Amino acid sequence: MSLSSYESRFIEVSERVCSVLSLIGTSIIIGTFISSNLFRKPINRLVFYASWGNILSNVATMISVAGYANGIGTPLCQVQAFFIQWFMPADALWAFAMALNVYLTFFHKFDSSQLRRLEWKYFLACYGIPFVPAFIYFFINSPSRGRIYGEAVLWCWVSIKWDALRIATFYGPVWFILILTFAIYIRAGKVIFEKRRQLQSANTNTVGSSYFVDDPFQEGAKTTEIRVTTEQVVTSSVDAEQGMTVPDRGRAPGTSEYSPYSIKIETGPNMEKEDIPMQPLPPVPNTGKTNFKRQVATVEANKAAWAYTKCAMLFFVALVITWVPSSLNRLYTLVDPTGDSMGLNYASAIVLPLQGFWNGLIYVAVSWPSVKTIVANVRQASQPYPISTAAAHGNLEPPRFRRQDSDSNESTTELARHPQPKGSI
Template sequence: MSLTQRELFALSTTERICSTVSLIGTSVIVVSFLASSSFRKPINRLVFYASWGNIMANVATMISHSGIDYGTSSCLCQFQAFLIQWFMPADALWTLAMACNVYLTFFHKYDAEQLRQLEWKYLLFCYGLPFIPAFVYFFIETEARGRIYGSAILWCWVALPWDFLRIAVFYGPVWFVISLTFAIYLRAGRVIFQKRRQLAEAGCSDSSGDIDSPMDPAFPKKTEIHVTSEITHTGSEFDRLNRLIIASASYIPHRYLSPYSPYTVTIEGGSASGNNDNVPMQTLRRSQHDPYAQRRAAAKDVNSAAWAYTKYAILFFIALLVTWVPSTINRLYSLIYPSNFNFAMNYTSSFVLPLQGFWNSIIYVSISWPAFKAAFANIKLRNRNSLHRASLQDHNKKNRLEVKMAEETQSTHVNQPQQAASPSPPPPAPVPITPGPRASRLQQVFGQALARTLRANSYANFSGCFPTPAKHVPASLESVWRQLNAKLEESAKAEFDDIIHERDAVRHLNELDRLVGEARHRRDNGQGESRVAPHTLTPDELYRAHLTPYLQEAQSSLDARIRATESENAELAQHIQGQRAEIERLLSGLEAIVADVEGAAAAASHFSKENDLRQEAFKMDEEVKDRSEI
């Protein structure tokens, strides 16, 4: 079947435009994921891995009809067909991997670290499985049908004589994967909304007395949660629901998750009959007057989580349907009616198949929108700081020129004969805005203090304040910690820069440096200096000159007090030395007395042993008793 030039142009242009849009979307995913750690959530990592397959598939679709134009046996055509067969179905496999994460998290209680350990297996599965047929097709060729890779009208792919392989090895497995993916989503979604209904009923139940939990387990419970109001929710169903809410943190922006419940919580592990020690958890400072606020907050959390989960599941569903339904219908039509060519169906396929990366980028942006807003805010802050620095640099250049001109003028006046001093004081010299020694030291001290503050807010200390998220969602908590430290550092630096700018600290510190340097210069080179008339001094110099006698008087008074204190200290030191000598004499006399006592005790014991006084005393006592009986 032949196509007109107009039809070929429409198909090629559409494929390349859609491929370009998709490449732009995947570049957003790759750049944002590599640029900031706040985007590296579990689901985002899977989308990032899938993006490389989208890029390779878009490379093939960008070639478009050029592979067929070069010949079906050309290397370009074979390469294009190999890329399409390998990477185009990998996107559906990555969607299955995301669904598997949901299944493992909800039904098998996998945490973020366990999910991360599965990612290399996902890579092998999603890219290794489609690689096998794509590579084997290179070596299959028959006389009746020729090579498998050939013209597929839109581009080089499985040739028309091998059309049944498109359904058996490509579209059939893809639709099986899509069906399995939606089965997982439907099962998880059904359980979510059941728990949502149960929590809603629990939140609206009667508030008098102790209320039975709507989620009492039909099998041994795994967790008991006791709150201060003595309202308890037990059972593995509630535990599974909480795990799903926690697991959804990797799929749901943080704005959907409300704060922790306003109760003191004690968690007991083990069976219902076990007697385990209570582990008190962190007490939050919110009001505890409403005894049913916890259940209402839990119902609100599950409601938000369920809605966010549903939104992203619907996005995946729409993306898969838009991508694969038109192309599958087109391939079935071409299989049933091989001699008929439907331009509308082929054009629709050329439009939707290259957009896999674009749909993934839409889902990625919607999931990570809070992180994007934070990144945009940081970019605006950097731009504002760069403009501020640029204006400061321009101002510094201007000041340096003024200083240079002032120095040249001063050198000219020095070379000329000295004239009578003007009755009015000269204006002060311009002060440069470039940070001098003291301004640089101030910035250095601030940087060191900020660094120590950030080191004190380590992840170990931060996670210790939030033990429950640290246990269940460590990756999300670490991302929050990194964002908090980054925001703290940026806000502290921005506020420090604003204070420096508002108080004009650099100029004043530079003026202080100048005055100190001038004073040192005058002190070192004051010999032979001509006298200066008082009326030529500036007000600041006159003020300091009048203040000097008072400062000298205060200094002399302080020196006298220091000398008196030193003499008192010397007397006290002598007195202490005398007391120490007396103590040593007393100790030596005491040691002599102790030695005498020990000698007397030794002599007494020795005399007793030699003369057997104790035995004689016993004998005399027995004789006295015998005589008393007589």
């Protein structure tokens, strides 16, 4: 399909403007994630990995129609098509990885450390699977249909003569992944909303059965088992001078007798045992504090799981918005191979380059408490400090600003507010 100069110009401007917006979004993601520990949350780690693919995808969309305008056999056109075929569907795979983490958390009780050990596998799968067809297409050149990479209206990509490959290796796998992702959220939906109801009724006096007891996203969690061993002892003392047994002088009249005991502590994973002698202590009455603490831990853990799920679902919704117009455009060309819808082409030219923009927008929304902390620190550091009485007497030392970090302003038990340890990326 040949475009008029006006149509070509409109598509070119739309693609480049949207690509710039996406590059701004991905730059915010990468910059804040690398520079501040506040943004190194479990959900943000996957977004960080996906952002590199968004950048290279936007490099291709920035080229726009200039790729095939210079010739479909030029390196510019071929590299542009290669980047689009490789990195554009990778975003759907990263959304599936987020959904898979939700599934493993709710139904297999994976914690943060277990999920983190899967990240290198996610990285290889999300970028390795689409790389295979994208690389193979470089070497296919049919005498009747020519190269696979060629003009595709919006940019260089799989040419119209190889239209079946667009469905087989691009739109088909993307929608298969989106359906799997949607199925995971449907499967987890019942559990999610049950937990939400538990959170809303968290002020009850009893603790029912819960999906989580300890925070499943707490990194490096360690279980400590305490066993109390008691033994009967003689609770009287002997007067050496008179040979008489007398009551223990260390106990006030009217109080009950307490036996000395020891505590045996076992910690994982080595389960090392150590006997610690203890002084006699009075028994602690059951005040319900244990149940209350257990309830609070359950509520906080479920809050963490819900926050993670909510963020992952936002990425899924943004992905659906991105792929619907272009998928409808492909269906239209299958029904009418000789025609094309400029309306769908315009919509595709706008939404497809915006993947990084949506990711950045959701990233900032989820990390909004961290954003406010950073802004507050910058404002505090930029404000001139008042001259105090000490300064008037020659002590001009400026006030020391305490850097707010994740330990002081955010709950470490909520996944959406759980930063990674310092020095880790």
